[in-house]
Amino acid sequence: MKRMLFFILPILVIISVAFTIFGIIHVRVEEEKQMDEIRRKAIAVNESLGLSARHILLNNDLKSARALTESFQRRERLQGCVIYDTSGKVVAVTERIADWGNTRKPYIETILEEKSPRGALEKFGNYSAYSYVRPIFDDDGHILGLVEVVYDTSYVLTTLASIWKRLSITLISLLVVIVLIMLLIQRQIFILPIIHLTEWFQHFQRGETNSPHSIKQVDELGKLASEVEQVALSLRIARKVVSEKASERLDKEELWTVSKLRDTIQARMGENALYMVSNREPYMHTINEVTGKAECIQPAGGVVTAIDPIMRACGGMWIAHGSGNADRQFVNSKDKLGVPPEDDRYILKRVWLSKEEEEGYYYGFSNEGLWPLCHITHTRPIFRESDWQEYIKVNRKFADSVLEELPANPPFIFIQDYHFTLIAKMIKEKRPDATIALFWHIPWPNPEVFSTCPYQEQILEGMLACDLIGFHVQMHCNNFLDTANRLLESRVDTETSKVIRFGKETSIKSFPISVDDNSCHDISPEDSGRLEVIRKEFDLENTIVAIGVDRIDYTKGLTERILAIDRFLEKYPEHKKKFVFIQIAAPSRTHIKRYHDFAGEVDELVEKTNWKHSDGNWKPIIYLKRHFSQEEIRPYYMIADICIVSSLHDGMNLVAKEYVATKKDLDGTLILSRFTGASKELTQAILINPYSIEEFADSIRLAVEMPAEEKSSRMTQMRNTIRTNNVYKWAGNIITELASLRKC
Ligand code: ADQ
Numbered sequence: 001m002k003r004m005l006f007f008i009l010p011i012l013v014i015i016s017v018a019f020t021i022f023g024i025i026h027v028r029v030e031e032e033k034q035m036d037e038i039r040r041k042a043i044a045v046n047e048s049l050g051l052s053a054r055h056i057l058l059n060n061d062l063k064s065a066r067a068l069t070e071s072f073q074r075r076e077r078l079q080g081c082v083i084y085d086t087s088g089k090v091v092a093v094t095e096r097i098a099d100w101g102n103t104r105k106p107y108i109e110t111i112l113e114e115k116s117p118r119g120a121l122e123k124f125g126n127y128s129a130y131s132y133v134r135p136i137f138d139d140d141g142h143i144l145g146l147v148e149v150v151y152d153t154s155y156v157l158t159t160l161a162s163i164w165k166r167l168s169i170t171l172i173s174l175l176v177v178i179v180l181i182m183l184l185i186q187r188q189i190f191i192l193p194i195i196h197l198t199e200w201f202q203h204f205q206r207g208e209t210n211s212p213h214s215i216k217q218v219d220e221l222g223k224l225a226s227e228v229e230q231v232a233l234s235l236r237i238a239r240k241v242v243s244e245k246a247s248e249r250l251d252k253e254e255l256w257t258v259s260k261l262r263d264t265i266q267a268r269m270g271e272n273a274l275y276m277v278s279n280r281e282p283y284m285h286t287i288n289e290v291t292g293k294a295e296c297i298q299p300a301g302g303v304v305t306a307i308d309p310i311m312r313a314c315g316g317m318w319i320a321h322g323s324g325n326a327d328r329q330f331v332n333s334k335d336k337l338g339v340p341p342e343d344d345r346y347i348l349k350r351v352w353l354s355k356e357e358e359e360g361y362y363y364g365f366s367n368e369g370l371w372p373l374c375h376i377t378h379t380r381p382i383f384r385e386s387d388w389q390e391y392i393k394v395n396r397k398f399a400d401s402v403l404e405e406l407p408a409n410p411p412f413i414f415i416q417d418y419h420f421t422l423i424a425k426m427i428k429e430k431r432p433d434a435t436i437a438l439f440w441h442i443p444w445p446n447p448e449v450f451s452t453c454p455y456q457e458q459i460l461e462g463m464l465a466c467d468l469i470g471f472h473v474q475m476h477c478n479n480f481l482d483t484a485n486r487l488l489e490s491r492v493d494t495e496t497s498k499v500i501r502f503g504k505e506t507s508i509k510s511f512p513i514s515v516d517d518n519s520c521h522d523i524s525p526e527d528s529g530r531l532e533v534i535r536k537e538f539d540l541e542n543t544i545v546a547i548g549v550d551r552i553d554y555t556k557g558l559t560e561r562i563l564a565i566d567r568f569l570e571k572y573p574e575h576k577k578k579f580v581f582i583q584i585a586a587p588s589r590t591h592i593k594r595y596h597d598f599a600g601e602v603d604e605l606v607e608k609t610n611w612k613h614s615d616g617n618w619k620p621i622i623y624l625k626r627h628f629s630q631e632e633i634r635p636y637y638m639i640a641d642i643c644i645v646s647s648l649h650d651g652m653n654l655v656a657k658e659y660v661a662t663k664k665d666l667d668g669t670l671i672l673s674r675f676t677g678a679s680k681e682l683t684q685a686i687l688i689n690p691y692s693i694e695e696f697a698d699s700i701r702l703a704v705e706m707p708a709e710e711k712s713s714r715m716t717q718m719r720n721t722i723r724t725n726n727v728y729k730w731a732g733n734i735i736t737e738l739a740s741l742r743k744c
Contacts, residue, residue, distance in 0.1 A: 360390025
């Protein structure tokens, strides 16, 4: 529109200026004409008045003079007349312009002197009038007096004003018509072909058409259209070739790598793009409180850590809640942007939520309801009807946002987590051809626990619209199958691990999530630099360093961990001043009272334990309470001799796997809660029950005193597990399974 204005505005200005000049000339000519007519009339009237006035002035007949002036007032636009004597004194004046007659006028004396007539415009009160004055002579040529006629000219102005009004209306109508015509021409010549070309490109891209575009022009637009056609065709051919080559390579590779995953996606999905949906976005723009500038961070959390490498490898679109306070500054008109910033590997589409929606759907139903329901940590779930309504609303919003993007080809949709149990059903109602998977990142409780949820039926129904539901471990799959069997009208096939409801089958499978084991290369110069800074800052020379990396969440066993450290130092005081525990903790869901209170409890416990055991400059716990980037966390993993993961209940726990993946030197021990999914794979870790503080404290001692060979042997085995079962295998297996479930 701006560009259009730029184009139309000069034309409008030129037309307006030309029209105004024409108007001025026209009005001037009209004014001249009108004034000329007044002048002619004034002269004629004056002459006819002059004959009678001569006679009156000769006889000094005052009575007749008055009668004469009065008789000259009833003529068209004639205001009246005045008869003056030889000294310029008024002899008689028409009653209506008595004021005029009584006003002293300098031109009367001039006319008496020069003895020649005069016509001019004069001001009279608030209006202007035309006065024509002529001297009257006797037979000898002596002046007898003067006769003046006064004409009203205000009607001239009225006529001119109405001419201007007419001209203005004509001009405005003309401009409107010109603008409309130009818009129409522009739309016909430029916009419509571009709209058609864009639509054609979109359809061709999605494989909805094979016919060439309809633009036949040979001009610049035609050239652009043929270029677009070439690009679209090359893209299509390239995709086909890539997908065929990918199939060939796939069988040759054994270990799962980025390229194997990419090949899997290209071979199994072909041209069908992958749509990822999660609550948390992988890249968030926020305003830095210190610098006041917008910056991009990766939010803390397992889902983002696991899925970003996959999306980087495979492209596609990730649809997530835009929760950063500067997020809107970085999206295009369709709320999308390429990420990672300045690398553009895939598209992030941000969905905006109001405060009420976020409060009800995210903090309320998801995190005060479903999260405690699924984690056995003795925190009571809270289910509010208003939160549930917001949850439905937001699920609908996300479903609509996904539907907007889907191509004509049967698409693949991969939904993450407990925030979106209803989306699959909503999408399938409109796109039954979509193949949908949901991955549940947290534990699934047993049917007794799940049956306490007032919305159990709607949630199960929503989830069972998926073709595949994934959990981290088999136990969670079993719990889900039991739940579907007991709480919903459905049939469970334990042989094939499927739930069948009204003929619709949903596969329930375990896919243990993992990390990108290749992301930790040899120590880079930056890593060495960071290591040195950390060692110096916290005075870590000749000290056994243990580490914990968590969101501040009551399921992560943070208080049990600190109590165990306290007990360890109490029980084995010889380790005082030789042991330090660093806790990296990201504030999380702080709007929820339970989380707010819990963060306070941890602060207090750290304070209390440090006060109890500190000695000189040494204190046992270094508490770093803020968000860290993955690059910042890595040197801490490298420094740490021990990593403590003490979750009270955890779907998987990626921190345990990140630590193992980082420990290339094999010099590290993992203390791992039995209640994490990770403990089913990392069996060489020191497995603990975090509720047993005594056992926990002894495990810390075991880790501190473990001989180097044993450490290295355990770590080697754990690293092998992670090398084989990395995040690419997780994604590859889910995608292979999903593709095999595709119906059309
Ligand atoms: P989370 O409960 O978020 O994930 P987890 O698997 O431990 O738990 O992942 C946490 C991630 O956040 C790790 O990548 C870690 O490095 C990062 N992180 C922790 N503290 C941080 C900090 N201070 N700053 C920045 N980053 C930090 C959920 C489930 C888990 C499951 C994952 C993945 O609860 O059980 O393993 O999803 O499925």
